[in-house]
Amino acid sequence: MGDIHVAGKNVKLDDEDFLVNQEDWNHAVAREIAKKLGIDKLDDDQIEIIEFLWKYYKKFNAFPILNYVCKHVQQSKECLNNEFVNPMNAWKIAGLPKLDGIHFVAVDGKNYKLEECC
Numbered sequence: 001m002g003d004i005h006v007a008g009k010n011v012k013l014d015d016e017d018f019l020v021n022q023e024d025w026n027h028a029v030a031r032e033i034a035k036k037l038g039i040d041k042l043d044d045d046q047i048e049i050i051e052f053l054w055k056y057y058k059k060f061n062a063f064p065i066l067n068y069v070c071k072h073v074q075q076s077k078e079c080l081n082n083e084f085v086n087p088m089n090a091w092k093i094a095g096l097p098k099l100d101g102i103h104f105v106a107v108d109g110k111n112y113k114l115e116e117c118c
Contacts, residue, residue, distance in 0.1 A: 002014075002015070002017060002036070004029070004033065005032075006026075006028045006029050006032050007028055009024075011024045011029055011032070012024075013036070014098070016098060017037060017092050018092055018096075018097060018098045019033065019092070019095040019096070019097075022095055022096070022097065024095070025054065025094075025095030027047070029095060030042065030047075030050055030093050030094065030095065033092055033095070034046075034093050037089050037092065039084070039089070039093075042093070043083075045073075045075060045079070046083045046093075048073045048075075049069060049073055049075070049079060049080065049083060049084070049090055050090055050094040052069055052073050053069065053090060053091060053094040054095060054096065056069075063091065063096075063099060066080050066087060
């Protein structure tokens with residue numbers, strides 16, 4: 001397990017950098033997870049995406065279709081790929097749990113799709 005330190009608090013991540021306790025999530029935690037994943041600073045478009053993911057998951061307990069995310073936040077249809085390279089990074093930064101049996105697969109090296117596995 002990895003830990004990040006945010007505002008004097010120790011926040012636990014699992015060995016794949018997923019937030020252990022979703023209740024710990026806030027924008028400061030998101031920024032620290034992003035840094036751990038190699039994204040030094042979240043821009044406004046990235047924040048809009050992760051907020052949408054967080055709210056959608058809380059409402060439906062599911063991951064939205066990738067194109068739906070981009071359409072809803074009124075960004076280009078490949079916004080997740082453009083902003084985060086791998087959509088799983090956006091999922092982690094949004095503080096959402098690991099999707100058992102599901103992962104993202106690169107279709108052509110730059111576009112991803114959600115796929116069942118393992």
